Amino acid sequence: MSGGAVLELEGITKRFGALVANDDVTLSLKKGEVLALLGENGAGKTTLMNILFGHYAADAGEVRVEGRPLPPGKPRAAIAAGVGMVHQHFTLAGNLTVLENIVIGSEPLWKVGSDRDGAARKLMQLSATFGLPVDPEARVGDLSVGERQRVEILKALYRDARILILDEPTAVLARPEAEQLFRILRGMAQGGLSIIFISHKLHEVMGASDRVVVLRGGRVVAERATAETNPAELAELMVGRAVARPKREAHAAGAPVVVAKGLSASAGGGMALDAVDFEVRTGEILGIVGVSGNGQAMLGRVLSGLARLDAGTITFDGRDIARITPRAAVRMGIGRVPEDRHAEGVVGDLAVWENAVLERVRDFSRWGFVRRRAAEAHAAGLIARFDIRGAGPATRTRLLSGGNMQKLILGRNLAAGPRFLLANQPTRGLDEGAIAAVHQELLMARSEGAAILLISEDLEEAVGLSDRLQAISKGRLSEPIAAEEVDARRLGLMMAGVWETRDAV
């Protein structure tokens, strides 16, 4: 046993059918250390952590906590040994209170009555110690994602976790929330907790960890002290080859394609959009940046014909599309990449070819019958042209990785040569390789003359791709500014709702 290791994984191997998710993985964690587990989607990070926590039993290998082996496949044993896990998809019940979500499982089931006051006291004490404020009586469903994550972390701490595992903790957080989370984790590590966090975001790994273990194809390919590496090296290790996001080349935009004036819409009683103006021109990308929950979702819904405006006009090539339906949007050549690709982008249980032609099935049918061969050929064309990996036309779409699913959605839209493309959070949750591919496609569509509205929370992406930027804050949109004039401070102010109008373009 190596000196000071609180946690060791040795020779972990896990297969799902023919797929080897983890192949002889060995790693260790020291007390008070923050270890980043870096890898692309599908590299086996989550599987590994699920084995560690006992959700899965490994086919081979052993997990040891403080030198003692953990019985495989028993979350209860992992908790008892002091391992706490913050899942990527929160394991919370929205209808129950914060306190209820936290205490479940901590008392014997057959106990008569429950010590609520004692539990609330312990929770408040933890909350104060670690700087994680919560209201124990609040309903979890009413909390923001950031607050929910605090509850998840407190849940682990409440069970006296000394080793904390966080699976993609920032996937759902905006940048400031993520930074705050890492400050808190750093404090915990100084207090003696040992932390593993899973990520595929390089800047997080560089900023928050002591040591990095890189996983690719289920194997550990490298281990580095964070201080002795750099993002470029990590990116290459993670992807297995050098990747760089494509660069936008300046070119002049053409005539306005989509012009929106005074858009207002309400959702759930509150104002979702408040007198929003913008125009998107041919051959340009207009980026809408902002912290999530400021009206982006509603803007996307309005432009796709899924929500009604209270006021305002939108024209597309001079035609009024304020009350457009999704079907009309497809027919007019408006492409849409929805925010949630699983819920709105594809039907997971249908085959790739079915999803490929779903929007325009009429073009692929005759006498009311689908011309399956033509549709499959079309899908095969998309797969080849857009480099959709791990799929044939007959593959069930659910089995695609997020990046490949997104390439399918993009491809389906771009193949039709849209005049206007709405790309709503097109790279959310994708890994570095897939992001580069999506960016490449968007820039290509731009140079072919499409007008693109990019809604993104990823500033690097928005600034890198957009010709002009507008910030959205509390449903209001700033005046556009040219991407060349953007600096971090100004963009930060704009996203906070502070903007001046003097140098609009």
Next chain:
Amino acid sequence: MMEALDILTTASLWAAVLRIATPLIFGVLGALICERAGVLNLGIEGIMTMGAMVGWLTVYWGGDLWAGLAMAVLAGMAMGWLHAMLTVPLGLSQHVSGLGITLLASALAYYLYRLWVQVGDLPPTIEPFQPWPIPGLSAIPFLGDVVFTQTPPTYVALILVGLVAWMLARTPMGLALRMTGENPHAVEAQGLNPVRIRIWAVMVGSGIMALGGAFLTTAAFNSFFPGMVQGRGWICIALVVFASWRPGKALLGALLFALFDAFQLRLQTVVEGVPYQLFLMAPYVLSIVALILVARRARVPEALMQPYRRGER
């Protein structure tokens, strides 16, 4: 018209309300426990029939009335076990399995009854539970006649409402049960076994449903005959929604339905010139109206009817 309203002030009406409500209270509590753990149990109609038959038969064969209730609970739990096995570890459609259980349990109950009991012109009878006035309390004017001069199973039902409410809200077991109905993955992540919790919840819930059936044959009537559950199980399924999955409101819903039922029965004798079928329909129509008014705001257990498979989401 005044006569009709006068009925509402009689103790006998309100005593009847409580009597009619008793099987519904058992049924709705049982269904509620299953659903709070995330399993819809449409087997209820059959489970109540089975409970009615087994409870009656135990007494007919010389058992004690309480032994009859106990056997009904066991029979209900057996049917619940079957439903749980099909829907929880195997993850089959809860609707299909539930309807199957209803058909199976009712048919089995009738079959066993015909097999084991000689039926003449009239179905054989037993000596049922008699009203048991609670000493002291039954002397209270009006309330004593209504609440405290009932048969013992009615008292059991009322106590059970409080017990289930307390269990759900105040014990670790209740919390685990509710959490299983909201998000079984969260239960697993906290080191508990959601599959086991669901199986037990369905079995206990089904046992309580069966008590509702047994009440019919050992207290409300004194014999068993086909069709006697008369859709009470389905009413309970609706009442759970009406009650927003809360035991206190479930009691209220059962009483409300029973009030409509008891009132229409008496109205039939008072009001003339209206086809009696219209009165028979009234409680059901009013239930649907009440459901529409109340249930739109109900907070459904999030994982209701979602099979739980380990490691999948």
